[in-house]
Amino acid sequence: MEMAPEDEGNHxxxxxxxxxxxxxxxxxxxxxxxxxxxxxxxxRAVSEMLDVSSTPARDxxxxxxxxxxxxxxxxxxxxxxxxxxxxxEEITQMRLALEGLAAALSIKAASEAAIEELxxxxxxxxxxxxxxxxxxxxxxxxxxxxxxxxxxxMPYLLQMxxxxxxxxxxSFNGLYPEFSETRYGARNHRSAIEALVEKDAAAARAAIENxxxxxxxxxxxxxxxxxxxxxxxx
Amino acid sequence: MEMAPEDEGNHxxxxxxxxxxxxxxxxxxxxxxxxxxxxxxxxRAVSEMLDVSSTPARDxxxxxxxxxxxxxxxxxxxxxxxxxxxxxEEITQMRLALEGLAAALSIKAASEAAIEELxxxxxxxxxxxxxxxxxxxxxxxxxxxxxxxxxxxMPYLLQMxxxxxxxxxxSFNGLYPEFSETRYGARNHRSAIEALVEKDAAAARAAIENxxxxxxxxxxxxxxxxxxxxxxxx
DNA sequence: TTCACATTTTTGTTGCATCAAAAAAACATG
DNA sequence: CATGTTTTTTTGATGCAACAAAAATGTGAA
Numbered sequence: 001m002e003m004a005p006e007d008e009g010n011h012x013x014x015x016x017x018x019x020x021x022x023x024x025x026x027x028x029x030x031x032x033x034x035x036x037x038x039x040x041x042x043x044r045a046v047s048e049m050l051d052v053s054s055t056p057a058r059d060x061x062x063x064x065x066x067x068x069x070x071x072x073x074x075x076x077x078x079x080x081x082x083x084x085x086x087x088x089e090e091i092t093q094m095r096l097a098l099e100g101l102a103a104a105l106s107i108k109a110a111s112e113a114a115i116e117e118l119x120x121x122x123x124x125x126x127x128x129x130x131x132x133x134x135x136x137x138x139x140x141x142x143x144x145x146x147x148x149x150x151x152x153x154m155p156y157l158l159q160m161x162x163x164x165x166x167x168x169x170x171s172f173n174g175l176y177p178e179f180s181e182t183r184y185g186a187r188n189h190r191s192a193i194e195a196l197v198e199k200d201a202a203a204a205r206a207a208i209e210n211x212x213x214x215x216x217x218x219x220x221x222x223x224x225x226x227x228x229x230x231x232x233x234x
Numbered sequence: 235m236e237m238a239p240e241d242e243g244n245h246x247x248x249x250x251x252x253x254x255x256x257x258x259x260x261x262x263x264x265x266x267x268x269x270x271x272x273x274x275x276x277x278r279a280v281s282e283m284l285d286v287s288s289t290p291a292r293d294x295x296x297x298x299x300x301x302x303x304x305x306x307x308x309x310x311x312x313x314x315x316x317x318x319x320x321x322x323e324e325i326t327q328m329r330l331a332l333e334g335l336a337a338a339l340s341i342k343a344a345s346e347a348a349i350e351e352l353x354x355x356x357x358x359x360x361x362x363x364x365x366x367x368x369x370x371x372x373x374x375x376x377x378x379x380x381x382x383x384x385x386x387x388m389p390y391l392l393q394m395x396x397x398x399x400x401x402x403x404x405s406f407n408g409l410y411p412e413f414s415e416t417r418y419g420a421r422n423h424r425s426a427i428e429a430l431v432e433k434d435a436a437a438a439r440a441a442i443e444n445x446x447x448x449x450x451x452x453x454x455x456x457x458x459x460x461x462x463x464x465x466x467x468x
Numbered sequence: 469t470t471c472a473c474a475t476t477t478t479t480g481t482t483g484c485a486t487c488a489a490a491a492a493a494a495c496a497t498g
Numbered sequence: 499c500a501t502g503t504t505t506t507t508t509t510g511a512t513g514c515a516a517c518a519a520a521a522a523t524g525t526g527a528a
Contacts, residue, residue: 014306014309015486017511017512018511018512019511019512040477041479042479043479043480044478044479044480052512052513053512053514054480054512054513054514055511055512055513055514056513058480058481059511062296062297063295063296063300064244066297066300068390072248074520074521074522075248075480075519075520075521076478076479076481076519076521077479077480077520077521090388090389090390090391091390092501093335093339093388093391094335094388094390094391094394096334097331097334097337098328098331098332100331101327101330101331105327140361152516154323154324154327154328155324155330156302156325157324157327157328160394170318188502205367220422250481251481251482252481252482253482276508276509276510277509277510278508278510282507286482287482287483287484287485288482288483288484288510289481289482289483289484290481290482290483290511308489308490308491309490310489310490310491310508310509310510311490311491311509311510379507428476436507437509
């Protein structure tokens with residue numbers, strides 16, 4: 001009988017007890033806006049914050065630097081980066097390419113259950129906006145997007161996209177709540193759902209790309225307004 | 235005077251003495267085919283191999299796992315992965331999206347000097363193939379591609395693409411030298427150069443996408459042939 | 469105040485020991 | 499031989515200390 005190749009199913013990271021835990025924890029904090037651009041993160045600080053020793057804390061920071069969620073501002077100093085417009089543009093371009101791809105591939109697996117899940121997330125977004133729970137709206141928006149991307153069945157693609165969201169996440173929270181208020185995404189989300197129903201790959205891609213572009217314009221605008229206000233205030 | 239925002243130019247990784255060195259070294263070895271799929275890598279082995287202590291060795295392995303260049307086959311075992319067809323397909327899709335993007339963006343910066351550089355690399359590829367230095371041909375092929383992508387001016391995009399090349403790199407060497415022999419890329423490379431000369435973004439993208447697709451077909455074919463041979467040999 | 473320089477404090481890197489857990493080897497049993 | 503079981507060996511994670519290097523702070527001159 002033919003020997004089966006070794007089982008290599010476990011491509012994902014081992015939940016390395018502390019190191020992985022510290023990484024996830026810090027990632028969550030970054031996305032939730034626990035830190036502001038410019039904040040300095042030290043091994044010892046993270047170590048105390050999470051009550052682990054230096055090694056897992058160091059692992060977490062290292063990995064966040066690899067992700068681009070933290071950057072070196074000097075040889076021994078990592079900070080939460082200020083997202084410059086050029087960074088945002090680069091990330092947006094990559095998002096268009098990768099999330100567009102994921103959306104196009106998602107139609108293959110667009111079952112009724114999947115559609116219903118999307119409807120549910122959209123309902124949650126709408127409800128959150130109605131009740132001015134902007135933070136929740138942002139969260140459900142992420143759920144909506146990744147529910148689609150997950151249908152692509154491409155784990156590494158998912159991971160890359162998640163890294164891109166992480167990178168904007170930190171600076172993103174600075175724009176709260178104007179950004180969530182705008183409801184810019186509703187129409188695009190509807191289009192995306194319909195595209196999945198019709199199993200139209202091009203339409204799904206277009207809907208997601210539109211959503212990303214609209215979001216980018218929003219962010220740029222709000223960001224510019226703030227800068228304007230800051231300047232005139234001096 | 236307006237305070238300039240902190241200089242955050244240094245987005246790249248600090249050349250952390252040993253840890254970064256170990257990572258680069260192992261990366262190079264993987265690309266060069268020093269290890270075969272299935273090989274087990276341990277901290278202590280890497281530590282001795284590079285004559286550093288466990289910490290930098292561990293850092294290097296961790297990072298390669300994040301890149302996907304190594305995977306866990308069990309809780310305490312990292313190996314060089316066997317690239318399955320589904321993996322290759324996923325990577326190819328991502329390559330099409332990201333390298334297509336980079337190619338399209340490259341035309342903005344397609345100076346004469348840049349074009350000349352490309353011509354030079356292509357000449358090196360051709361020369362290497364003529365002289366049956368297939369390994370060099372592979373190397374110059376990489377130089378050619380990244381010379382184009384670098385013109386996009388997007389550092390993170392570059393980094394992501396590099397990670398994808400790293401992932402195929404290891405299994406790639408198993409297909410040597412049939413893969414390099416085929417000269418599949420020459421025509422596509424010429425098209426890419428012409429597209430840059432004409433500053434035609436769509437054409438540049440098409441040329442690179444074609445190259446990637448042709449390469450994918452080649453790999454699939456050679457890989458299938460080998461499997462066939464292995465089966466009939468028993 | 470601003471700038472250059474000296475001093476003090478903080479910090480990341482590295483190496484290493486420990487230990488539970490996993491892998492590999494040895495062994496026994498059918 | 500194959501297969502399940504026990505024993506031995508190997509392994510990664512973790513915590514920690516030492517130290518050089520960098521950052522922060524303090525100081526003084528212009």
